[in-house]
Amino acid sequence: MLSFVVREVHITDSKLRYDxxxxxxxxxxxxxxxxxxxxxxxRSFVExxxxxxxxxxxxxxxxxxxxxxxxxxxxxxxxPFEKLVAGLGAVPNEPRPKPSKKxx
Numbered sequence: 100m101l102s103f104v105v106r107e108v109h110i111t112d113s114k115l116r117y118d119x120x121x122x123x124x125x126x127x128x129x130x131x132x133x134x135x136x137x138x139x140x141x142r143s144f145v146e147x148x149x150x151x152x153x154x155x156x157x158x159x160x161x162x163x164x165x166x167x168x169x170x171x172x173x174x175x176x177x178x179p180f181e182k183l184v185a186g187l188g189a190v191p192n193e194p195r196p197k198p199s200k201k202x203x
Contacts, residue, residue: 115192122188124161126169129183131159133176148175 134144144150148171158164158172173180 116190117188118190119163119188120161121190122184123163125187126164126184127159127161129187130172133178134159137176139175144175 134141141152141155144155145152150171154168158168169184170180173183176183
């Protein structure tokens with residue numbers, strides 16, 4: 100005898116979206132906060148971890164960052180990549196308005 104479970108699935112018109120510029124700004128703020136919380140000077144990033152000073156200044160200013168740099172930052176802070184970028188740049192999920200019904 101075959102049996103199966105039917106699960107209810109809800110399909111919406113809203114989609115997950117990210118704003119790259121907002122992501123960069125949010126990441127810069129998070130990196131600066133983590134660095135200050137841990138008492139890490141910019142000089143330490145340069146001397147101990149091989150970053151360029153201009154690179155770190157651009158990251159903290161929210162001027163964009165490469166994936167490689169984000170991975171290296173996660174290593175320096177010793178936190179999972181997912182935790183470093185969690186919630187950054189997400190655009191609020193706004194459902195699309197339903198079409199109005201036309202009356203005849």
